[in-house]
Amino acid sequence: MGRMTYAEASILALREEMRRDPRVWALGEDIGRGGIGGQYKGLQDEFGAQRICDTPISESTIMGVGVGAALAGTRPVIELRITDFALCSTDEIVNQAAKVRYMLGGQARAPLVVRQPNGMCAGFAAQHSQSTEAWWIHTPGLVVVAPSTPRDNRALLKAAIRSDDPVIYLEHKEMWGVDGEVPDAEETIELGKARVAREGRDLTIVTWSKTASFAEEAARTLAGEGIEAEVVDLRTLYPWDRDCVIASVERTGRLLVAQESVEIGGFGAEIVADVTQHAFGALKAPPARIGAPRTPVPYSQPLEEIVRVDAPKIAAAARRVAAARRG
Amino acid sequence: MGRMTYAEASILALREEMRRDPRVWALGEDIGRGGIGGQYKGLQDEFGAQRICDTPISESTIMGVGVGAALAGTRPVIELRITDFALCSTDEIVNQAAKVRYMLGGQARAPLVVRQPNGMCAGFAAQHSQSTEAWWIHTPGLVVVAPSTPRDNRALLKAAIRSDDPVIYLEHKEMWGVDGEVPDAEETIELGKARVAREGRDLTIVTWSKTASFAEEAARTLAGEGIEAEVVDLRTLYPWDRDCVIASVERTGRLLVAQESVEIGGFGAEIVADVTQHAFGALKAPPARIGAPRTPVPYSQPLEEIVRVDAPKIAAAARRVAAARRG
Amino acid sequence: MTPAANLPEEVEHGLARYRTMLTIRYFEETVCAAAVAGRIRGPVHPYIGEEAIATGVCAALRRDDYVASTHRGHGHAIGKGADPAAMMLELYGRVGGLCGGKGGSMHVADFSIGMLGANGVIGDGVTMSLGAIQGSRLLGRDVVAAAFIGDGGMNRGPVLEALNWAKTFRLPVLFVCEDNRYSASTHSRSVTAGPGFTARAAGFGLPAEMVDGNDVIEVERAARTMVEQLRAGAGPMFLHALTYRIGGHLAQDAAPYRPKEELARRSPLDPLTRIETWLAHHGIETHTLEAERAAVRESIATAERAAQAADFPPAASVFADIQDIGAPQWGA
Amino acid sequence: MTPAANLPEEVEHGLARYRTMLTIRYFEETVCAAAVAGRIRGPVHPYIGEEAIATGVCAALRRDDYVASTHRGHGHAIGKGADPAAMMLELYGRVGGLCGGKGGSMHVADFSIGMLGANGVIGDGVTMSLGAIQGSRLLGRDVVAAAFIGDGGMNRGPVLEALNWAKTFRLPVLFVCEDNRYSASTHSRSVTAGPGFTARAAGFGLPAEMVDGNDVIEVERAARTMVEQLRAGAGPMFLHALTYRIGGHLAQDAAPYRPKEELARRSPLDPLTRIETWLAHHGIETHTLEAERAAVRESIATAERAAQAADFPPAASVFADIQDIGAPQWGA
Ligand SMILES: Cc1ncc(C[n+]2csc(CCOP(=O)(O)OP(=O)(O)O)c2C)c(N)n1
Ligand SMILES: Cc1ncc(C[n+]2csc(CCOP(=O)(O)OP(=O)(O)O)c2C)c(N)n1
Ligand SMILES: [Mg+2]
Numbered sequence A, B: 001m002g003r004m005t006y007a008e009a010s011i012l013a014l015r016e017e018m019r020r021d022p023r024v025w026a027l028g029e030d031i032g033r034g035g036i037g038g039q040y041k042g043l044q045d046e047f048g049a050q051r052i053c054d055t056p057i058s059e060s061t062i063m064g065v066g067v068g069a070a071l072a073g074t075r076p077v078i079e080l081r082i083t084d085f086a087l088c089s090t091d092e093i094v095n096q097a098a099k100v101r102y103m104l105g106g107q108a109r110a111p112l113v114v115r116q117p118n119g120m121c122a123g124f125a126a127q128h129s130q131s132t133e134a135w136w137i138h139t140p141g142l143v144v145v146a147p148s149t150p151r152d153n154r155a156l157l158k159a160a161i162r163s164d165d166p167v168i169y170l171e172h173k174e175m176w177g178v179d180g181e182v183p184d185a186e187e188t189i190e191l192g193k194a195r196v197a198r199e200g201r202d203l204t205i206v207t208w209s210k211t212a213s214f215a216e217e218a219a220r221t222l223a224g225e226g227i228e229a230e231v232v233d234l235r236t237l238y239p240w241d242r243d244c245v246i247a248s249v250e251r252t253g254r255l256l257v258a259q260e261s262v263e264i265g266g267f268g269a270e271i272v273a274d275v276t277q278h279a280f281g282a283l284k285a286p287p288a289r290i291g292a293p294r295t296p297v298p299y300s301q302p303l304e305e306i307v308r309v310d311a312p313k314i315a316a317a318a319r320r321v322a323a324a325r326r327g
Numbered sequence C, D: 001m002t003p004a005a006n007l008p009e010e011v012e013h014g015l016a017r018y019r020t021m022l023t024i025r026y027f028e029e030t031v032c033a034a035a036v037a038g039r040i041r042g043p044v045h046p047y048i049g050e051e052a053i054a055t056g057v058c059a060a061l062r063r064d065d066y067v068a069s070t071h072r073g074h075g076h077a078i079g080k081g082a083d084p085a086a087m088m089l090e091l092y093g094r095v096g097g098l099c100g101g102k103g104g105s106m107h108v109a110d111f112s113i114g115m116l117g118a119n120g121v122i123g124d125g126v127t128m129s130l131g132a133i134q135g136s137r138l139l140g141r142d143v144v145a146a147a148f149i150g151d152g153g154m155n156r157g158p159v160l161e162a163l164n165w166a167k168t169f170r171l172p173v174l175f176v177c178e179d180n181r182y183s184a185s186t187h188s189r190s191v192t193a194g195p196g197f198t199a200r201a202a203g204f205g206l207p208a209e210m211v212d213g214n215d216v217i218e219v220e221r222a223a224r225t226m227v228e229q230l231r232a233g234a235g236p237m238f239l240h241a242l243t244y245r246i247g248g249h250l251a252q253d254a255a256p257y258r259p260k261e262e263l264a265r266r267s268p269l270d271p272l273t274r275i276e277t278w279l280a281h282h283g284i285e286t287h288t289l290e291a292e293r294a295a296v297r298e299s300i301a302t303a304e305r306a307a308q309a310a311d312f313p314p315a316a317s318v319f320a321d322i323q324d325i326g327a328p329q330w331g332a
């Protein structure tokens, strides 16, 4: 067990997978010298420019090439820099990667990983601070993963690379430098399984990615007030671990989904709607969501803080949920 | 009052607006000879090739040009043929059209309409049968409209063109030939207001676009069984008419959202989650959704029928909602 | 119809190309009629008039080389060697179709012969073909790809990006622009700038040649030369094949927007007429050509009858081959 | 610093350009220091070393002409006439910023002078500039646009589409490629194919010229000639301006990936040195140049002090200017 950053953990994962499987390679803009978060540092030295491939600024083709290369039997890791630029290759993700297996009747598959760092990045403003998980959740054919710790980033990236399904892999833009314990031994995490980050009897907070740490922080604050929140970090957003969430809500009777992204039409809506439909009887209070207002992300710091979902905002929402009664 | 098709109603709307306001124009592939649904027929003859502008097959630029032209003081109607191809200009829609007003601090606006016919089209398979409304709902800055009748298509398109906000305008791919009554007199419909298509006391069916007609058909069937369903056709999907929906649910105590699009992560999740949060006490049964499975749209007819949400499926879901008890 | 054993190789090849072109032509005529009659659903984009391009280019490829196609993909599939009967089943949405009936006309594909699929999105086949090659290179395979694209598609960003990309990585990809003069009902020239596609390709460093795309012999000659060079490591090349879309954009499109004189001028240039003339010139007799036509026509008719008689796919297949984890009916 | 009234017009213009370039240089040096120190947040892409391009091109434009910029947009804004003090407020995220503090460095814009904005997405400014022109034409305005794009950005599909589009509609747009040799840490040449950007533009029918982008006099001359032609209806043109990014990609980037010899070779070519030499050659004395520098430096320092002292925007502004209907906090 050693400490390393979220970025280093992903380097480790990719290095391990590239050593294990010669079909694994990565492509994207400017990754040869390390990439936007340093998450490819040193890899080109070991694996060369063919397997850590610097590309032109051609997002459509980056993604199209990734799909073609997957169809031809390799396992590309496609780096899109940030999810905001993935909007330049939405067509190739949705119309090709996600569907090709289905529409070709299963004669081919696209085992690829699309890395597109997600979420807010302090001071990066409207075009560099988006979250897009809600879109990929809605898209048949895609698996969606969002690691919340260095350890998970190593183990989930490895699982994503080994998956035969196309995986949208959402690292968080602000987490590259966050460090944590990572086991020395190789490790993967089964896709589709959540992690109960903290147990509690009073309400269930479902969350993912960077917001998981805010939710844990909120839970610690709440514990001091006598409210015991259970925190479920989904890890995989599709398929999300409904069994785990519903079991928790059946115990606590209360649900809060905490997400960084825009609340309206966000992934939290799916969780609330699904849990409401399938565990209505267990609910002691209306299930709630806390997410960003439907606002582009502003540049100025105090404005940015307003739209950022942080631990105090989660704690406040959790207090309301804990206090609410069945209407 | 005369009868005309959904396509003709939209031609009428665009003609009226182009006559009224010289700043209104349309651009897109192959529209000079009428467009994919005949929805531009005859307009180039009247307004010329500058105002009904045939473009190269360059989706990114079509959308980018639309944004720039709106910023320069015109009111472009941007035709993207089908929503599936809008995936080729998602960046320009989301990163530019939706945000430009905000991130430039209000010094400019983008009053444009993006027409992108939505939904399934019989036999068109996975890349031509998608629904994308869930994405636009989630995107700050966008108004989203989905007309369900010829009359609404005329009145809502006019309202969309007059709106100073960017509007995603989702006609339905299978409706061009559907006809209905359209008043002779000019008419607009206020954006953000729903239409109660049918009144009923037993449950509320919230729906939009082509599915509204299936919901009405289902309601007629149910009426024969003694179940009176209220059908709310949202018309505008963002901002959706929450007051109307909640008032209805407060009367009926039961909610079913019926949508053609993939259920998981769809717009219906937002409605269910929102209504649950804000009218929990009024609910006599778990709110429910009926939508497509998370499946690319298959080509073969019997398979396509399986994933299509039609009147019998809505009726079946409504029966379950009507029979369910608060858990 | 095996030709007499003593034909010169050149003529034997010509006859083989003729057979391929006939197969495409009759396949298209048959499926267009079926589409107009409503037996085949969805959009069908006939390749009628353009047969020489797919036939000539694919003849220059190995079985394991790749082809990436467009929305107008039947010709490319047949050219690469796909079974017309399995294609017919696909267009009829039946069991045994190339894609199990789940793809239809815009997705005919056969990975066993490197046919990566028709594609409903203009240009995406092109970028995917680059990836197939880049991936294959990593696996140590010496395959090449032919990426077909329409004249209208030459204005899509991804296609233009692909020219730069292919040259940057020196990928053995032959871009083939099928210039049938139209993008749906738009005359492509009216929305296309510059001195021509060969100059456009040259602007990205690709050697480029223009050929008469209705002359299968010429197309094959040009394609062969280029494919040899690309397999030898010369980097990507560009073939601009001039042709004409004899039919409408879709089976149902009567194309009233086309000037009559244009059609009249075009008819004698039909690629089938051209190869028939060539074969006649090389000593093939009329009755041999007639016999070829009858044989192909009959095999396509048989394929259609079989498709009409075939079963639809089982209901369960709607949920197969989506993804390994994440059941599609969740939340239903 | 008004120059002596009796200077020849040419020299007076040279001095004015020098002042603009100094403004850009000192603005960038100041905001880079502030970014490194953490006073300014988010990405700052300095235009240091490229000042001659924005200055020369914008000098050839009218006030109501458009400029579409890139992520590296400060120079274009200043060149077009934006107030550096209001830009400074914007980068500090304060009230009075060009965008009310809501945009920051990557969105500096001033519509009152046709500056359509820096842009966080490479290439989108280019397509938007075409629309601004197409819209203006509809409104009967005879404006032109300059669309700036980096050497790396020349490989993005939308930019390539735009070349075709602009020529198709004969739009008076001057494409200006600022070739600073780098795309972030990548040497652009390593991912860029073809004989060069002028050939690439010519492939789409655009008259194209290459200039020394560090020579403001030459840039302005070339831009003026082209802008005159485009305003007269000649259709779009392409200017390939060679330059060098003296600093890093971002304020914080020390650019260790650049060979030392390259930097050494480049330093004497600094566009400010070049215009100083030119001015000296035209009789401007050293103390005049020094006075210019001091004055500009002082005005930028004043702007920074003012920005640091200014208020942050009121909380309510976070929900302003999103859309007219649909309250942002719904569901909260
Ligand atoms: C990205 C995209 N945009 C638009 C379309 C709709 N579309 C289908 S075919 C066609 C015309 C294509 O013209 P061309 O590339 O010349 O090919 P052709 O049909 O002539 O073979 C268009 C616009 C599409 N399928 N994909
Ligand atoms: C569509 C898109 N892709 C990637 C990026 C990330 N990015 C920002 S600047 C940059 C390099 C740009 O190089 P160039 O166009 O030469 O401009 P320069 O920075 O040299 O001025 C990249 C890749 C982006 N902003 N937008
Ligand atoms: Mg064509």
Ligand SMILES: [Mg+2]
Pocket: D150, D151, D152, D178, D179, D180, D181, D182, D183, D184, D188
């Ligand atoms: Mg550069």
